[in-house]
Each structure stands twice: as C-alpha cells, then as structure tokens.
Amino acid sequence: MSQKPNIVLFVADQMRCDSLHHMGNEASVTPNLDNILEEGISFENAYCQNPVCVPSRCSFLTGLYPHTTGHRTMHYLQRHEDEPNILKEMKDNGYEVIWIGRNDVVPGDKAKTIYCDEYYDGVSFENKRDSTNNQFTPQGTSREITEEDIKDDNFYSFYIGKLKDGNGYGKQDWNCIQSALEYIDRKSQNPDSKPFFLYCTISFPHPPYACEDPWYSMIDRSLVPTRRPSIATLKDRASMLYGIESKQNLQNWSEERFTELRATYLAMVSRFDHQFGMICDKLKEHDFYDNTNIFVYSDHGDYTGDYNITEKVQNCFENPISNIPLLIKPSKHFEVKPRKTKALAELLDLPATIADMCNIELSYTQFGKSLVHVLSGDEEHKDAVFCEGGRIHGEVQAMEKGHGPTSPYWPRLSTQSSEGPEHTKALMCRMGNLKYTIRLYEKDELYDLEKDPLELNNVVDLPEYQDIIMKFKERILYYYMETADFVPQGRDQR
Template sequence: MKKNIFLFVADQMRNDSMFHMGNEASITPNLDSIVEEGVSFENAYCQNPVCVPSRNSFLTGFYPHVNGHRTMHYLHRDEPNILQEMRTNGYEVIWIGRNDFIPGDQAKTDYCDEYYDGISDENLRDEVGEGFNPQAEQNEATQKLYAKMLEGDNKYSFYMGKLPDGEGYGKTDWNCVYKALEYIERRSKEPSDKPFFVYCTISFPHPPYGCEDPWYSSIDRSKLPPRRPSVKDIPNKASMLYGINEKQGLNDWPEERFDESRATYLAMVSRFDHQLGLIKSKLKEVGFYDDTNIIVYSDHGDYTGDYAIAEKVQNSFEDPISNVPLLIKPAKGIPVEPRISKAQVELLDLPATIAELAGFELSYTQSGKSFLGAVAGSEEHKDAVFCEGGRIHGEVQAMEAGHGPESPYWPRLSTQCSEGPEHTKAVMCKMGKYKYIMRLYEYDELYNLDEDPMELDNLAVKDEYSQIIQEMKNRVTRFYMETTDFVPMGRDKR
C-alpha cells in the first residue's frame, strides 16, 4: 500500500534557526522531535539562495543553470516536475500556498487536483500574483507597522517587530495551514483509493521580520548566538555583499537592535514550528500519521543581520542563506535511523526521494539522488553539493530592475543592476569542511567551515591553498559536464 506524503515548506528559513541545530534561543519543539523518529540533515543545501530558482530546482530535480532559472521574474512552462509525476502515478495532489514555480497566468490545476492560494475562499484558484507581497495581506494595524519600517535608518532593515495579532501580515499562512487541516479532516471522512500528496508552502519566516504573540515575546534575547560581523570589516568577500551593506545602512545599529530583529525572526520560525505541530496532531487524530511521510524544509535562508545585512542575495552562498532545514519523518515501514545526519544532501534530491517513497521511477532524467539511504543510516550521500546564481554582463532580463529607493528591496535590486562584478555568475561547491566559490568576474572564495564557521577568512587569496582550490575547480568542471543540459524524453514527430 502506497503511503501518503506531506511536504511542509518554509520560506527563507536558515538551518541554524532550530534548537536542535544548536540555537539555544530557538523554540522549535515540533521540528526537534522529528529527530526522535526521523532525520534532520545538518548539511542540506539549496541550489539557489532566492525563491523562484530554488523552487524550480527542488520541484524538478534540475540545477538552476539547466533551464536558465537565475531570476525571480521569469518562469518556464511545462517543465517536468514532481507534482505532475505524483498525479500521474496515482496520488491525489493538493497544492496549498506559494507559487513561485509556474507563470501566474497558467492554471495551477494543470499540476494538481486542488489548488488553494491562502487568499481566496475558493479551493480551486488559478490566478496568483507574482512573488511574495507582504503588503497584500495587511490590515490597518500592520499597514502602520509597515510604514514605520520604512522610516529613518530602519528603512532597509525589514524590521516590523511585534504584530498586533495574526489577522494582517501573516494571515495567509494561517489560512493555508487551516486549509491543510481541513483537507486532512475531509480525507478521513471521505476515504479514497488514492494516497495523498500535499505540497503546503507558506511564507514565514520571509521578511519583513514581524510576528504576533505569544511567539514574539517568547524568544529569550540573552540566548541569541553571536552575530557575524559587518562585511565592511571583512576583506575579500563578494562585491555584492559590500554593495548591499553600504545601501542598507545598518552598520551603525547597536547590537540591541540587531538582537530584536533576530529574535523576531526566530519568533516567526517558532510560529512555523507551531503550525507544523497542528498538522502532526491532526494526522494523529484521524489515524493518518503512521502512514504519512512528512518532509519539512525551506527554499533558502536569510542573513538576519549577519554581516550587517538583512534579507538574502542571489549570488553569495554563506551558510545563513544556503544551508537550509531538511527533515523527514518517514511512514512506518520505511527504514530509518533517527538522528541528526551529517550526510551532504541537496534540495534537488527531493523528486528522486519522493518517487522512491511512492514506489515509481521518475519519467525524465534529472540530477537528484534519493536520500533514503541516508535516512536508513548511511552518512555518505553526495561527495559535493552545489548552489549557484548571478548573471553575465548584459543580461538585462536578470537584473530585476524597477524598484526605486522607496522599496525595502532597493539596496539589493539596485546593486543587481550594476554592470560591475556585483551581480555576476558564481557557483558554490561544498566538499566536507571546505566551501569553494568560483566567481566569473572577481576573485574566488574558499572557507574551512570547521575552523572558520562564520566564513570570515577567504583562503582563496592564500598561495598555500592552491592545490585544494584546483581540486575544487576540477569538481566544479565535472559538475557542469554532468548537468549542463536536459535532453527531452520524447522524439518529435516528423
């Protein structure tokens, strides 16, 4: 009998925002408890550090470069993906929440049996706005907070703080979770021969950093881990970071203000954890829990004040934005060694893993590898993991222009429009303790994560590391040769 599969996906959640990953200020009991019956991957990496390219990658199994997914604004039609594969192979597919995968004018129900966006009152809704717009879900009280966020030296910090309630900003996530609970209840009363596949993808802890009580007040600010120092004081980092840091203007903030922003972000993570708990409880209540594989992860991370930078960036790969949560509670009968695993895994491994859980072969060639062997106990999965982004000079379509200084996104997006080295192509290759970043138009980077977990000392500028760098370059070359293109599965009719 095929088991159910439930994907619960955060937006912009970093791996070290969970208590069981060492963050003593975090309150994530539902995520933490997964390691008692499943696996949490310590070395899970996204394939692009912003939403749209990352989601295209983990839903298809293709690296972003394969089909040119290197921008937030351009989506392709009709790429093979795990939603369609599950539907074809006998699952009832329910898509709840964020899009960031197919064009807004395309019917989501081409990919699933039911789609709910978290905004409308309809189960089947085909029209969704492009990207994430926190202003679209604000009531009067949160509108005032959003306006205050854009004042003074707070303007580009994304800090909103304590929300008056859950009825404005963040309401969409509650709608999505309640719809998921409603679906589980409905399935329990309307038995079906089909197992279910739920893709529930919500917006927290994506900035602005704002959260209601009880989560906002629950985070002990005194337990926050050390913050990574301002990038302005660190030599040999990516020019993109220097550009954003200068424009965001957070370097003069006292540590107390960063602490408030970071604590609010962790409150958003804690709210996500609470919502996961509601889903787990409902599955147990109706008797589905043992027969359901639960996979929890995020599309990418967030700087949250590290390097005196808020939000994210498209072509830098420090752990706060590339190292993501990835946890699995397998259904009964799936071999598992519960633990925190050090195996290196990638989000694009999800389609292959889901297909193996569902008992079928993917109908197309892709680059992911099922990590069920690692779930069962192996600490060897991939010798290297990759993340990539940026553009070549002249790629105006990838600049994402159009945001003026009034937008909180202006520091990043205006820097992306530079024709200097800032927004240009780069690829990260992590092998064990070393993280190497090859850059097209500026110096490379190399970090020893065991000795330098904050990624402050760029070893690529030191001659004694030339052999390690060459080995990493060789691995990147092999990576591109293995994954450069996707050959369509069918022949044209001539």
C-alpha cells in the same frame, strides 16, 4: 487505507538551518521540529541550489539545477507544460495532489490544473486550481513612502517587531494551515481513495520580521546567538555584499536592535514550528501519520543581520542563506535510524527521494539522488553539493528591475542592476568542511569551515590550499559537464 504512503511537504520561506533549537540555537523554540529526531532525521549540511525563491523552487520541484533550464531569476518561472515538475509526476502516478500557499513556480497568468487537484492560495478558501492571476502575496496596509521614510535607518531593515495579532500580516499562513487541516478532515471521510500529496508552502519566516504573541515573547533575547561581523570589516568578499551593506543603512544600529530583529525572526520560526505541530496532530487524529512521509525544509535562508545585512542575495552562498533545514519523518515501513546527520544533501534530491519512497519512476532526466539510504544510517550521500546564482554582463532580463528607492528591496535590486561584478555568475561547491566559490568576474572564495565556521577569512590565496582548489575546479568541471543541459522528453517532427 491506501497501501501507497502519503506525502507531506511542509515548506518555509527563508528559514536558515541554524534557526532550529536542535541545531544548537539556544534561543530558538522549535519542539515539534526537534521531535522529528525521535523518529526521523535532520540534515546539518543540506543546501539549496539558489538562495532566492523562484530559482530554488524550480530546482527542488524538478531535481534540476538552476543553470540547466535557465531558471536563474525571480522573473523566469515554469512557462511550458512540458517542463518537469514533481507535482505533475505525482498527479500522473495516481496521487491526489493538494497545493496550498506560495507559488513562485508557475506564472500567475497560468492555471495549475496539470499540477494539482486542488490549490488554495491563503487569500480565500476557494479551490483556485483552474484560476489564473492567483499569486501568493502577503497582505498589508500600503501608504505613500516619503523621503523621511527612506532616510530612516529602519526603512531597509525589514524590521517591524511585535504584531497586535495574526489577523493582518501573516494571516495568509494561518489560512493555509486551515486549508490543510480541512483537507485532512475531508480526506478522513474517504481514506481508501487515492493517497495524498500535500504540498503546503507558507511565507514565514520571510521578512518583514514581525510576529504576534505568544511566539514574539517566547524568545529569550539573552540567548540569541552573536551575529557575524559587518562585511565592511572583512576582506576579499563578493562586491554584491559590500554594495548591499552600504545601502541598507544599518551601520549605526546597536547590537540591541540587531538582537531584537533576530529574536523576532526566531519567533517567526517558532510560529512555523507550532503550525507544523498542528498538521502532525491532525494526521495523527485521523490515523494518517504512520503512513505518511513528511518533509520539512525551506527554499533558502536569511542573513538576519549577519554581516550587517538583512534578507538574502542571489549570488552569494554563506551558510545563513544557503544551508537550510531539511527534516524527514518517514512512514513506518521504512527502516530509520533517528538522528542528526552530517551527510551532504541538496534540495534537488527531493523528487528522487519521493519517487523512491512511493515506488514510482520519474518520467524525465533529473540530477537528484534518493536520500532513503541515509534514513537507515548511511552518513555518506554526496561527495559535493552546489549552490549557484548570478548572470553574465548584458543579461538585463536577469536584473529584476522595476523597484525604486521606495521598495525595501532596493539596496539589493539596485546593486543587481549594476554592470560591475556585483550580480555576476558564481557557483559554490562544498566538499567535506571546505566551501569554494568560483566567480566569473571577481575573486574566488574558499572557507575552511572546521577552522572558520563563521566564514570570515577567505583563504583562497594561501599556498597550502592550492592543491585543494585544483580538486574543486576539477569537480566543478565534471558537474557542469554532467548537468549543463538535458535532452527534452519526446521527439519533434522534422
């Protein structure tokens, strides 16, 4: 068997940290993820660098913040072959790179040849590494949307509920898992060849909120945590949230309906957990498990009814959408103190961590910091973590236009198109138990998570916090100075 450790990245889409049972959610059923605490670590305070898909993925696959290269919108992906990416790095360093599932990184009209040895999109079981126009898109039955549909208070909620089976919506994830299992089976026939880097990134629990049995019925509705109150009842919050809440039309929902939506989301998380268990069992079956470093995480979270809002938003940073699960099960030769850790961490730390574990040098400038030292017991990793989003006035290309009222995303995307302050630039910085958000065109926010874990009271104007706010602003200035750009590798002819 190869001396270099294998790597598995098993990635959820839109999974919030507090959706896991070992993070205190009594309704959640996640035994396989909980079991990582027996031989690895789970981060309580890990944050994505942008709370929507494309910017987050471009960040955690590179170790670069979204602002560094302008990846701040769903419509700006990695267009150039010279842009850094951990998949390319691992391939160039002798790993067999297998990419399965969601893309949201490379434009659909570009092949993935330089990034991986094999790519499976979940639609078919054909290797589409050299193909173009192969975006991962959930399958479903489309029909004409009527005015009555739009007026229904369920239309913008993303709620579906119980699925008949797993052969319709959600089938692509099962296909992805099958592709991963089949690859591990094939790899076992030649275990002494290249070490493998398996990047399996699926769609659950991304809305619509829907799941089949047995997971749908597993969730005890009486244990589902109470949701955060409507944003309409809170003061001094981002105008983006007020705009979305006013348009999603959920104001008259009963708590029972919200509980059912949240339970369905937890069922989707439980199905993800089950599929992760299938991957682990297959690795153990072929004696790969002990020599494999496993990372489980999500690109960002989901409001799931908190603040009367579903889905996510691109320039707000409440914990439901910015605080994500991050679990690491290291290979056997690493020293590890299994536990939940409170160390502050960022998803963009992943490339540096992977390089450290595999004893390789990344070929480009990046801003992540290896998490290996946290495995062995360190509880201090970073003094500050960051999440960012939004645009300046006039940046039409960042509005993500093209969705009308017949799209379930219309409440968010129509608000993003406003030239008011709604979709404008903001940066969240967390240090210790304080979260500060600086906003370019509207009121800043400060939350004391020790006193206010649900982030209900913006204390930015209170006199006792003014010295702390100045420390945040100094830290943010240093952050931007250090990470605003980087000089590309290589030199151009003059």
